[in-house]
Amino acid sequence: MKITFDNIDIVGHVIAENELYKHYHYSEILIRYDSNFIGFKRMPTIDEFKEAEAYLREFHLKKAQDHVKFEFPPDQKLTDELYQYLQEQHYTVGTNELYSIKPQDFPELSINPDIQVEEVNSSTYKDYLTLQYEQDVQFGESYAEAKKILHHANFQSDRVVQIIAYDKDIPVGAVDVILQDLTAEMDNLFVQDSYQRKGIGSSIQRFVMDLFRDRIVILIADGEDTPREMYRKQNYHYEGFQIEVLKVYN
CATH class of the missing domain: 3.40.630.30 (Gcn5-related N-acetyltransferase (GNAT))
Incomplete structure (x- = not known):
């Protein structure tokens, strides 16, 4: 079988979804970053990312959550424009690797x-x-x-x-x-x-x-x-x- 990131368990509930992303939320542990985030289905444009960022920030503020987190599609690198924006906004950028x-x-x-x-x-x-x-x-x-x-x-x-x-x-x-x-x-x-x-x-x-x-x-x-x-x-x-x-x- 082909192992992909879809095989990885996510502790959280999908509370919103559109053609661009899934929004995961876990009210049981609001401060768990890995359970409260947006996962993009495809690489967003800079404008699409900013729109998703504003949405998640507003949502988290209502829940007294002090973070925003985003996961990008597997095996895709960030565009130069998006990477530059993330750096300017002081995001921590990390990479996870999948092994089997x-x-x-x-x-x-x-x-x-x-x-x-x-x-x-x-x-x-x-x-x-x-x-x-x-x-x-x-x-x-x-x-x-x-x-x-x-x-x-x-x-x-x-x-x-x-x-x-x-x-x-x-x-x-x-x-x-x-x-x-x-x-x-x-x-x-x-x-x-x-x-x-x-x-x-x-x-x-x-x-x-x-x-x-x-x-x-x-x-x-x-x-x-x-x-x-x-x-x-x-x-x-x-x-x-x-x-x-x-x-x-x-």
């Missing part, structure tokens, strides 16, 4: 008995929440508290598997796996900074590969971050890129 892998293609690992990876259950859920809070709070306490709503919904969902990793019984890393018919999407894979370079991230991935051998495993990587190089070395296949822009108002 068949579980049997993931490299075999040497076993480290200190590292244990397992599905989150009622006994380990508190550890999972504590880990996630420590990750989320860097974006503010309000954001971290709001994310608890999403974590709880995922814990109760049949289509999300929460996974946690321990190093000598200390919780050190986690990932959420979002299930669709043919894919398993790894979302928010992380290992605490002080436990990096011990093979924990690879152990988490190996666990996912073994758990979902009948699916294609997919993930999104920040085009500017070093983990993308790790994924390439681990036999992930590059499927394409998508540009997104964000502006947060003071």
Whole structure:
């Protein structure tokens, strides 16, 4: 099957749509940028972008949201005119990269008995929440508290598997796996900074590969971050890129 950005799960509801874009909104967590944005179906002209920008800004102001975010069509670069405007308006411009892998293609690992990876259950859920809070709070306490709503919904969902990793019984890393018919999407894979370079991230991935051998495993990587190089070395296949822009108002 051909993997595209359409295979990536979006936490949010489409509340408006036209021939140019879809407007996603998630009233449960208004400060989650990835759930409250406009996704363009085709590359807008500069005038079309300004019109969408004004619409989203007005909508967000009514909801006391201090940002606007836009995603552009996959595998398309911004026009020079649009890029210049975004720079002038102090947008942050980023690129996401899409990767996929068949579980049997993931490299075999040497076993480290200190590292244990397992599905989150009622006994380990508190550890999972504590880990996630420590990750989320860097974006503010309000954001971290709001994310608890999403974590709880995922814990109760049949289509999300929460996974946690321990190093000598200390919780050190986690990932959420979002299930669709043919894919398993790894979302928010992380290992605490002080436990990096011990093979924990690879152990988490190996666990996912073994758990979902009948699916294609997919993930999104920040085009500017070093983990993308790790994924390439681990036999992930590059499927394409998508540009997104964000502006947060003071």
